[in-house]
Amino acid sequence: xxxxxxxxxxxxxxxxxxxxxxxxxxxISLEIPRGDFVALMGxxxxxxxxxxxxxxxxxxxxxxxxxVAGRRIDRLAGNALSHWxxxxxxxxxxxxxxxxxxxxxxxxxxxxxxxxxxxxxxxRNVEIVLQIVGLADRARHRPNELSGGQEQRxxxxxxxxxxPQILVCDEPTGDLDRATADEILKLLQTLNREHGKxxxxxxxxxxxxxxxxxxxxxxxxxxxxxxxAA
Amino acid sequence: MTRFGFVMANLFRRKTRGTLxxxxxxxxxxxxxxxxxxxxxxxxxxxxxxxxxxxxxxxxSFTSALPLRxxxxxxxxxxxxxxxxxxxxxxxxxxxxxxxxFATVPEQLHAVYPExxxxxxxxxxxxxxxxxxxxGRQVADQFGWKVGQKIPLASNIYPRxxxxxxxxxxxxxxxxxxxxxxQRQTTxxxxxxAYFDEENQFGRGNVNIYVEKLKQGADPAAxxxxxxxxxxxxxxxTKTQTEREFNVGFVKQIGDIGLIVRWILSAVFFTxxxxxxxxxxxxxxxxxxxxxxxxxxxxTDASVLGFVIAEAAAFCILGGLIGLALATGVxxxxxxxxxxxxxLAVDAGVWATGFAAMVxxxxxxxxLPALRAKRLNIVDALAGR
Numbered sequence: 001x002x003x004x005x006x007x008x009x010x011x012x013x014x015x016x017x018x019x020x021x022x023x024x025x026x027x028i029s030l031e032i033p034r035g036d037f038v039a040l041m042g043x044x045x046x047x048x049x050x051x052x053x054x055x056x057x058x059x060x061x062x063x064x065x066x067x068v069a070g071r072r073i074d075r076l077a078g079n080a081l082s083h084w085x086x087x088x089x090x091x092x093x094x095x096x097x098x099x100x101x102x103x104x105x106x107x108x109x110x111x112x113x114x115x116x117x118x119x120x121x122x123x124r125n126v127e128i129v130l131q132i133v134g135l136a137d138r139a140r141h142r143p144n145e146l147s148g149g150q151e152q153r154x155x156x157x158x159x160x161x162x163x164p165q166i167l168v169c170d171e172p173t174g175d176l177d178r179a180t181a182d183e184i185l186k187l188l189q190t191l192n193r194e195h196g197k198x199x200x201x202x203x204x205x206x207x208x209x210x211x212x213x214x215x216x217x218x219x220x221x222x223x224x225x226x227x228x229a230a
Numbered sequence: 231m232t233r234f235g236f237v238m239a240n241l242f243r244r245k246t247r248g249t250l251x252x253x254x255x256x257x258x259x260x261x262x263x264x265x266x267x268x269x270x271x272x273x274x275x276x277x278x279x280x281x282x283x284x285x286x287x288x289x290x291s292f293t294s295a296l297p298l299r300x301x302x303x304x305x306x307x308x309x310x311x312x313x314x315x316x317x318x319x320x321x322x323x324x325x326x327x328x329x330x331x332f333a334t335v336p337e338q339l340h341a342v343y344p345e346x347x348x349x350x351x352x353x354x355x356x357x358x359x360x361x362x363x364x365x366g367r368q369v370a371d372q373f374g375w376k377v378g379q380k381i382p383l384a385s386n387i388y389p390r391x392x393x394x395x396x397x398x399x400x401x402x403x404x405x406x407x408x409x410x411x412x413q414r415q416t417t418x419x420x421x422x423x424a425y426f427d428e429e430n431q432f433g434r435g436n437v438n439i440y441v442e443k444l445k446q447g448a449d450p451a452a453x454x455x456x457x458x459x460x461x462x463x464x465x466x467x468t469k470t471q472t473e474r475e476f477n478v479g480f481v482k483q484i485g486d487i488g489l490i491v492r493w494i495l496s497a498v499f500f501t502x503x504x505x506x507x508x509x510x511x512x513x514x515x516x517x518x519x520x521x522x523x524x525x526x527x528x529x530t531d532a533s534v535l536g537f538v539i540a541e542a543a544a545f546c547i548l549g550g551l552i553g554l555a556l557a558t559g560v561x562x563x564x565x566x567x568x569x570x571x572x573x574l575a576v577d578a579g580v581w582a583t584g585f586a587a588m589v590x591x592x593x594x595x596x597x598l599p600a601l602r603a604k605r606l607n608i609v610d611a612l613a614g615r
Contacts, residue, residue, distance in 0.1 A: 058526060058608045079530045086528020093612070097523045101239040106231040111527045113233055158527075 003070060005166055005198040006032035006055055011064030013050050013221075024050045026221045027064070034165075037192040037199045039212035046218040048202045049170055055200055056168040057085045069165045086114045090159030090197075094171035096151040098143040098158075104150075105130065105139040108157045115162065129157040133187060149180035156187060160197070167191065169201040173208050185211040237540045243513070251509045255549025256556070258502045259584060262495060263557020264564075266580045269491045271478060281450040283342065285476040286440040286457055289467040292479065295436035296466055304440055307456050309448030314338030315437035319421060321383035321397070323373065329383065330418040333426035336362070342443045345408045352377070352403030360425040363399035366416025370404045377401055388430040397429075414566065439476070499591070507595040510542050514599040521603045522611030535604040542596025543589070550588035554581055 013025040024047045032038050040048045053059040054066050057073045066074045069088045076084055098107045105126050112122040130136045133153040143151050152172060159167055169188065173181035189211050191197045201212060209215045217224035242248040286304065288294035298315070305313050314334055321331040336357040339346070348364065356362045363381055375381065379401045389395050399421055407413035427434055444453055454470035461468045471479070514521070524534055558576040565574050 053609055056526075058612075079532075082525065082528050082530045085526065091523075091526050093523075097519060097612075099236075099239075099520055099523075101243045102231070102236070106235075106239075109231050110236075110524075113231070113236075114528050119232075 003034075004031040004067075005034040005036065005069060006030070006200065007065070007067040008051070008054070009065040009067075011051075011054060011061040011066060013047070013054065013059070014062040024221050025054075025061075028218075028221070028223055029064075030216065030223060032198065032200060034198055035192070035196050037189065037211070037213045038201065039209035039215040040200065040202045040218065041204070041206070041209055041215055042218035042224070044204075045220075047221040048218055051218065052168055052170055052200060052202050055166075056089050056091060057081050086111060086162065088164050088166060090162070090164040090167045092152070092155050092159050092167060092169040092172045094174040096143070096148075096155045096175075098151055098154055100143050103140050103142055104135060104146065104154045104157075107143070107154055108161050111158060111162045125161055126157075129161045130154075132160070132191075133157045147180075148176050149183060152176065152180075152184050153187065156184070156191075160191060160195070164197075166198040166200065169199060171202055171204065173203070173205060178207075181205070181208065233537075234540075237537060237544055240513070240517075240537075240541055241544050243517075247509060247512075251506055251545060252549045252552075254502060254505045255545055256553040258498050259550040259553025259588075260556045260560070261498055261553075262584060262587065263554045263576045263580055264561060264574070265491045265495055266583055267557070267561050267574050267576045269488055270577075270579060271574060281472045282444055283473055284442050284444065284450055284454045284457070284470050285473055286442065286454075286468045286470040287438065287476070287479075289458075289469045292439055292476070295438065296440065296468065298435045298437055300440065300461070300466060300468075303460060304442060304457060307442075307453060307460060309445050309453040309456070310442045311445040311448075312338065312341040312443040313440055314342040314443075315423070315440050317423065317426070317436070317438045318387075319385060319426060320387055321385055321419070323381075323383060329369070331363075331383070331421060332418065333421050333423040335423050336364075336420075339420060342441055345412045346405045347408050348403050348405040352405075355402040356420075356422065359400055359402050360422055360428075361398065361400050362402040362425075363419060363421045364403035364405055365401065365419040367404055367406045367413065368416045369419060375401055375404075377404060388426070388432075390429050391431050393431070441473075442470075499587070503591065503594055506542065506545055506591070507598075509545070510538070510595050510599045513541070514538060514603050518606065518611045519614070521606055522608045525606065525608050526612070531604045534606070535600045538600035538603045539592065539596040542600070543592035546588045546592040546595070550584060550591075554584045 008028055008030050011025055011028045012023060015022045015024060028047075028051060040052060042048050050059070054061055054074075055068060057068070057076070060077070061074050064074070065072060071084060071088075073081065073084060099110065102110070105123075108126045108129060109122050112125060115122075117125070127136065127139070130139055133156050135150060135153050135157065138146060138150060138154075143154070146154065152175075156172075167188070172188070173184050176184060185208055188199055188201070192199050192213075199212070201208070203209055286296070288296050301313060301315060304310060315338070317333040319331040319333050321329040323329055336353060340353050352364065356364050365375060369375070381399045381401050383397050383399065384395050385397055386395070390397065405416060407416050423437075442453065442457070444450060450472065457470045458468050521534055524537070525531070529537075554576065557580075561574045561576040
């Protein structure tokens, strides 16, 4: 069996807020194979986003191991972790989080400023991914000139422009109407099926989860079902 | 897009705020450039290079009188070609228009200042007329004065022997400058010292300054030193300097210019620190999530710190360069208007000091918000905590 894209082993996460100590994840273990499209579901406060942040290298576990794309990222910190994120993970947020002062094309190009690609090559890559998400004709528009669905497409283009192995999506359709949400989910499905991207998506929406190949449920910081044991 | 392009795009994310902040930096550096030029001018050491004339005043102040008897002794100093003396008369035209009038000896003025150009007949008339007066072209044009006219002036300093402050002079000549630069200085008047000295109520036989025209090839510093050495330890100690230094000293009567300049600049930059600092702090505060996204994408803490510092630097350096460029233009204009009386040069030294101020200000206003951005925790920032 090939090496999984994500392997989480006995991970706990504890937040300390003042005098309060909150254990959000209690010894989670799971594996996500390469090329999988996984939906993480669960009630609010179940630890979905915390788990997603650990997989995306945005946060560190209090204990346990997190291995993504063959790298123990729980052992990385600072610049090493930043570099690892820029090369391996694409992030898609609920509220798009685009830079309002930049055009769609410039927003998409932003992660490429971390590469050594020449400007012309960067522009070509941007054109290609904007075509993939169907927004080639909106390249010069700023976020406030785009609809919510278009903004999320730009965010997806930004997430895939540096060709990461894994896409980490936090409620990517949470701010969209049903029809637009379906378009975005189809796009994610295409990226998974045709471009081989491993996708981990947090969602509250059972319809959104239907687009994933597998759904993992969490409750009160523990896996309920759907996980492949690590 | 480049990192620089990203910084510039963020600079004017709120156009009104960005523009007003930039304008405040431009204004501050315009003021800085001009005041720094004044500061340099008033604090420069004595530079005799290229001087063709030197000016001798009483060591304490040029408002203290020097006796007329020094004339022959100064004339005898090696290197001195011609000597003239001048005494400030001032004068008020009509009700409240102050004039720049000096009492002097016509022949001496003609010899020492060949830059003043006037028909020889008018020079002769000036020498021959005890109540004679000559005026610069600009003054004549301003008041519409014509040769042959009687010019009544009041003096706030010198009452006449009969106690009256009303003087009257016969306008016998109007002088021009030898070139454009000197023409701009034709803003003064000269009266005949002999008449002034005889008619004023006090202080006979005294003058304010001597102006020495140097012989070809004479060393101005050596001549100045020789003059001052000649009167050292006497009751009339002197201070001899170039015309430029004398002009500066004349303006220094206002007060300690250097201190005034320092206080104004301190106030300006303190205000500027608050304005730009507040803009930067607001700018960072309102886009915490955006900065967190940059970090999410893989920009390091140092990169994010660099972006914020670069924005502060862009404000300070862009505004500073525009401000100093304007100051250079205004300085040149002022110098032109004053006909070189005060060489207000926003020179390389002022630019270098200005650039250092821009860099220091960039760090002062950018460092705290930049450190805040650097220390952002991605998860907390994205969650709005």
